[in-house]
Every structure is written in C-alpha cells, then in structure tokens.
Amino acid sequence: MTFVDIDGRRVHVMRMGARAGVPVVMAHGLFTGTVASWFFTAAPTLAKDRPVVLYDLRGHGRSDPPLDGDHSSASQAIDLARLVDHLDLPSFHLVGHSFGALVAIRHALRRGARLASLTLVEPPIRADRSGGKLTGETAPAEAATGEAAMGEAWWWRTASEETGRLAPELRRRSARVGPSVDEIRDSLTGEPEVTDDDLRRLPNGTSVVLGDRSAALAMVPRLRRVRPDIGIRVFAGGHSIHVDARDDVVDHLRSVMSADHPAFHDERPENEEVAYG
Amino acid sequence: MLAAVGSMIVEIVGEDYLLDLEIGMATSFSEDLELESIEFVTLAEKLAERYGDAVDFVAWLADTELDDLIGMTVGTLVTFVAASLDSAAPRTS
Numbered sequence: 001m002t003f004v005d006i007d008g009r010r011v012h013v014m015r016m017g018a019r020a021g022v023p024v025v026m027a028h029g030l031f032t033g034t035v036a037s038w039f040f041t042a043a044p045t046l047a048k049d050r051p052v053v054l055y056d057l058r059g060h061g062r063s064d065p066p067l068d069g070d071h072s073s074a075s076q077a078i079d080l081a082r083l084v085d086h087l088d089l090p091s092f093h094l095v096g097h098s099f100g101a102l103v104a105i106r107h108a109l110r111r112g113a114r115l116a117s118l119t120l121v122e123p124p125i126r127a128d129r130s131g132g133k134l135t136g137e138t139a140p141a142e143a144a145t146g147e148a149a150m151g152e153a154w155w156w157r158t159a160s161e162e163t164g165r166l167a168p169e170l171r172r173r174s175a176r177v178g179p180s181v182d183e184i185r186d187s188l189t190g191e192p193e194v195t196d197d198d199l200r201r202l203p204n205g206t207s208v209v210l211g212d213r214s215a216a217l218a219m220v221p222r223l224r225r226v227r228p229d230i231g232i233r234v235f236a237g238g239h240s241i242h243v244d245a246r247d248d249v250v251d252h253l254r255s256v257m258s259a260d261h262p263a264f265h266d267e268r269p270e271n272e273e274v275a276y277g
Numbered sequence: 278m279l280a281a282v283g284s285m286i287v288e289i290v291g292e293d294y295l296l297d298l299e300i301g302m303a304t305s306f307s308e309d310l311e312l313e314s315i316e317f318v319t320l321a322e323k324l325a326e327r328y329g330d331a332v333d334f335v336a337w338l339a340d341t342e343l344d345d346l347i348g349m350t351v352g353t354l355v356t357f358v359a360a361s362l363d364s365a366a367p368r369t370s
C-alpha cells in the first residue's frame with residue numbers, strides 16, 4: 001500500500017493505469033466510501049487511457065482520521081490540494097461522488113486553474129426554494145420529506161440515505177476502527193451549502209451526473225438557472241449511480257476527458273490558485 | 278497459488294475473523310469471507326506488490342461485470358493469477 005504524509009497523517013493513495021496522459025483524481029463519498037468506490041467501478045476502464053489516482057478521504061478507508069476531528073469539505077479540500085502537490089500533477093481531471101463532489105467543488109473554487117475537467121457525480125447541491133418551500137419541479141423524495149421536517153443540515157439527507165442503505169457494512173471490521181458516524185456528522189454540522197455564487201465560479205466544462213431515482217435530481221432547475229452551460233447527464237439509478245450505471249458513467253467520463261475544454265484554461269481571476277493556510 | 282492468495286487473505290482479514298473457515302477454491306469473497314470492499318482493494322494491492330505488471334488486476338476488473346465480482350470465488354482469482362503468470366513467463370522450447 002502507498003501512503004502520502006499530509007500534516008503527519010497517512011493518506012492512502014492508489015495510482016494505476018497508463019503512464020502517459022492527463023491523470024484523473026477521483027474522490028469518494030462519506031462513511032462507506034473508500035478508494036473501492038471507484039476501484040470497482042469507473043477507475044479500471046479509465047486507467048486504460050490515462051493515469052488514475054484514487055485516495056481515501058481523511059478518516060475513511062486506510063487513511064488516518066484527523067486528530068482534531070475536522071472532517072469538513074474545506075479540510076478535505078486542503079488534503080486534496082496537498083496530495084496533488086505531492087504527486088506533482090500540473091494538470092488533472094477531477095471527479096467526485098457525493099461528499100467527494102463537494103470536496104471537488106471546494107478545490108475547484110480555489111485551485112480551478114489546474115483542472116482539465118471537473119465531473120460532479122451526485123453532488124450535494126440544494127434545489128431551488130421559494131419562500132422556504134421547495135419549488136414544484138422536485139423529485140418525489142425531496143418534496144415528501146421537506147427540508148425543515150428533516151431537522152438536519154442540508155448535506156445530511158444524502159449521507160443518511162447512503163448510511164441507512166449500507167448500515168450493515170458500517171458495523172463491520174474496517175469501519176469500526178475509523179471515526180464514528182457521530183464524529184463525522186458533528187464535524188459537518190456547520191458545513192456551508194454550495195451557493196449560486198459558487199456555482200457561477202465553477203470552471204467552464206464542469207459536468208454533473210445524476211441518478212434518475214435520486215432526490216438529487218431536484219437540483220436540476222437550479223443548475224439550469226444559474227449555470228445553463230453545465231452539462232447534466234441523468235442515468236438509470238440512485239445515489240450510487242457510479243455503481244448502478246457503471247458503463248454509462250464511464251462513457252460520460254471518457255467523453256468529458258477526451259474533449260477539449262479550452263475555457264478551463266482561460267484566465268479566470270476567481271479561479272486562480274489560492275494558497276491554503 | 279491457492280496457498281499464496283490464501284495467506285494474503287489471512288493477513289488482511291485476520292485469523293480471528295476467519296474462525297474455522299478453511300480457504301479453498303470454492304470459497305466466496307462475499308458470502309464466506311465477508312470481505313469488505315476496502316479489504317478486496319488491499320488484496321489487489323498485495324497482488325500488485327508481489328507480482329508486478331505480470332498480473333494486471335486492474336485491466337481484468339475493467340472487463341468484469343460487477344455482479345461477477347460480487348459472486349467471485351477465491352478459485353476465480355487464483356485461476357486468473359495463475360493464467361497471468363503463465364502467459365507472462367518466458368517460453369522455453
């Protein structure tokens with residue numbers, strides 16, 4: 001196994017695939033997410049064309065948990081920045097699933113200039129709301145639940161769905177040695193949502209992949225309003241769309257990565273590299 | 278080859294978890310060993326460390342359906358590793 005030292009913590013990294021080509025870095029989702037999320041889905045096929053880098057988020061898989069209990073997307077984005085610096089990746093494609101997509105968004109907003117493309121798979125982006133209520137064009141699950149009724153932070157719904165579905169796995173061996181679900185949840189309580197301004201600042205050529213049975217579909221009207229240029233692909237499946245529709249997701253990723261997105265490299269002051277503290 | 282793969286599995290899972298289970302060709306990773314996905318990744322890493330490019334597990338995964346992976350037995354993996362090493366070995370006539 002390969003580990004990279006980031007601030008005294010071990011971050012588990014897997015590098016695979018072709019030695020030439022613009023690499024792709026892939027981030028997984030919360031709790032049961034690990035390098036395995038991509039290793040058993042899209043990564044092997046992508047590895048035929050280019051180097052692939054998978055890593056375990058802090059506190060997940062084989063990566064050490066943070067001593068200060070900080071699991072926020074901002075802290076995870078700092079880890080990602082340090083990781084790509086350590087691996088000396090001058091340009092790379094970035095893919096994130098669920099919370100990993102949020103980490104990718106945070107990274108893109110601060111260091112988007114290095115990105116060759118950005119693909120957000122089931123990102124936790126809130127739907128449009130009107131007067132505190134969800135707008136009409138929402139997925140059934142979203143409309144039935146309602147934000148207020150949940151009594152939870154906006155990001156928690158998606159994570160809870162995944163946790164509930166995969167609860168048996170959380171009781172098993174490797175999950176028991178990591179941080180508790182409660183620790184991660186508490187750390188993410190103050191997690192800021194993705195704002196319209198954030199969406200406007202995402203690099204051109206960003207794409208979003210959603211499942212047709214996912215509550216995340218509710219974000220589509222907002223995305224179309226704020227960033228009509230963002231490509232949205234909807235495939236048959238739920239929140240784990242990279243599992244449910246592996247081949248479709250792979251085809252999309254290969255298409256995105258083979259396309260030329262010159263706008264990614266335009267001068268965009270808001271996307272210039274920002275040093276992390 | 279079964280012994281080599283079996284010892285890797287024991288190393289990853291730990292003898293305590295295997296209890297009396299004897300690892301054989303028909304042992305399934307999911308139902309019998311209850312191998313977690315991250316543990317399977319570790320097994321792939323160990324194969325790469327031991328056999329290098331001779332065993333291209335990643336390329337094999339790319340051509341394997343997820344359902345087949347879920348139902349995979351130790352024997353399937355052992356056969357794949359043995360075939361890879363066989364094809365990578367220099368031919369003598």
